[in-house]
Amino acid sequence: MTITNPTRLGALALTAVFAISACSTGGGATGSPTAASTAPSTASSAPSGAASTEPSGAASTEPSTASSTEPTSAASTEPSAAAGGVNGTITVSGSSTVEPISTGVAQLFKEQNAGFNYTVEGPGTGDGFKRFCAGEIDISDASRKIKDEEAATCQAAGIEYTELKIAIDGITVMTSPANTAVECLSFVDLYALVGPESTGFKKWTDAQALAKELGSNTVFPDADLAVTGPGEESGTFDSFVELVLEKIGEGHGQTDVTTRPDYISSPNDNTIIEGIAGSPSSLGWVGFSFAEENTDKVKEIQVAKDVNGTCVAPTAETIADGSYPVSRALYIYVNKAKAAANPAVVAYVDYYLADGTISKVLETVSYVNLPAADLTATRSAWDASK
Numbered sequence: 001m002t003i004t005n006p007t008r009l010g011a012l013a014l015t016a017v018f019a020i021s022a023c024s025t026g027g028g029a030t031g032s033p034t035a036a037s038t039a040p041s042t043a044s045s046a047p048s049g050a051a052s053t054e055p056s057g058a059a060s061t062e063p064s065t066a067s068s069t070e071p072t073s074a075a076s077t078e079p080s081a082a083a084g085g086v087n088g089t090i091t092v093s094g095s096s097t098v099e100p101i102s103t104g105v106a107q108l109f110k111e112q113n114a115g116f117n118y119t120v121e122g123p124g125t126g127d128g129f130k131r132f133c134a135g136e137i138d139i140s141d142a143s144r145k146i147k148d149e150e151a152a153t154c155q156a157a158g159i160e161y162t163e164l165k166i167a168i169d170g171i172t173v174m175t176s177p178a179n180t181a182v183e184c185l186s187f188v189d190l191y192a193l194v195g196p197e198s199t200g201f202k203k204w205t206d207a208q209a210l211a212k213e214l215g216s217n218t219v220f221p222d223a224d225l226a227v228t229g230p231g232e233e234s235g236t237f238d239s240f241v242e243l244v245l246e247k248i249g250e251g252h253g254q255t256d257v258t259t260r261p262d263y264i265s266s267p268n269d270n271t272i273i274e275g276i277a278g279s280p281s282s283l284g285w286v287g288f289s290f291a292e293e294n295t296d297k298v299k300e301i302q303v304a305k306d307v308n309g310t311c312v313a314p315t316a317e318t319i320a321d322g323s324y325p326v327s328r329a330l331y332i333y334v335n336k337a338k339a340a341a342n343p344a345v346v347a348y349v350d351y352y353l354a355d356g357t358i359s360k361v362l363e364t365v366s367y368v369n370l371p372a373a374d375l376t377a378t379r380s381a382w383d384a385s386k
Contacts, residue, residue: 097125175281300313
């Protein structure tokens with residue numbers, strides 16, 4: 001077997017403060033643990049009138065600091081939704097992967113609702129849940145489900161929430177385009193290279209003995225192993241550990257399986273892309289959208305779930321049909337009490353789940369639409385929670 005890697009497109013980590021004028025359509029969501037906080041939204045607002053930032057495109061170098069104050073102008077991009085008069089402010093924080101979707105939805109909604117103000121940030125799924133369970137934000141973007149301990153923190157704080165699945169993403173494994181020796185890696189290969197037992201490995205060949213012990217026939221190049229990836233605050237980090245490393249590590253006698261600690265980690269997807277592009281024999285992982293937007297800088301590696309198994313490239317099709325083995329659902333979590341107290345939150349989520357909204361945003365952000373049945377289930381859950 002040879003080796004390849006996918007990359008992830010630098011998600012806009014931006015704080016967008018916007019004003020809008022009205023529109024909203026129905027949607028659906030799922031229920032959560034306990035009674036919610038009623039604190040008002042903390043998002044800062046700005047008058048409509050300064051320039052807007054696109055949800056995908058030129059990426060910022062900070063995970064959650066770029067701000068925008070101008071609506072997008074093309075009314076023709078509006079998905080199906082009736083014009084209204086939505087006023088109010090919402091605050092969204094969490095996953096840098098989901099951030100471009102939530103920002104794109106807010107930009108479209110803002111075009112019809114001049115009295116709507118919003119802030120969207122992308123510090124990472126874990127950091128988003130910390131703020132969410134502290135009652136600081138209305139909506140938490142997440143590239144994984146909420147963890148049991150996070151749910152317990154929300155419950156202890158009286159935060160009741162609704163979990164809504166909104167799209168599908170793949171985690172792309174990447175290397176430099178100069179690394180022609182690597183075209184495909186199995187889960188076992190990835191464990192040998194970036195799992196907990198690879199700590200201290202400086203060359204790809206340092207992982208050869210471990211990979212062979214685990215049954216792999218892959219021949220690694222005799223080259224420096226420069227690893228760059230998400231940090232522990234990232235849902236992409238958690239999903240990668242859960243999907244790729246955990247089962248193999250537990251089967252090899254490891255407990256509390258995680259990655260090796262000695263690699264360059266960052267919450268900023270653009271920084272990860274730069275790290276992969278900066279070494280001719282690099283290795284790393286990032287969300288599919290960010291990798292797709294940077295194929296001129298990184299090379300996407302095919303992945304095989306089984307040792308010496310079939311290699312599958314990350315594409316919209318393979319992610320959607322589940323044949324790409326490193327795929328995951330994306331979510332938003334809505335604070336129920338804040339939604340009850342702030343009509344702007346409900347209107348925004350209604351619009352988020354309306355016909356055509358997510359698919360419109362995904363024309364410029366390379367994630368995958370939910371199957372129709374899943375989106376219908378999400379809408380039903382949201383409707384039931386209101």
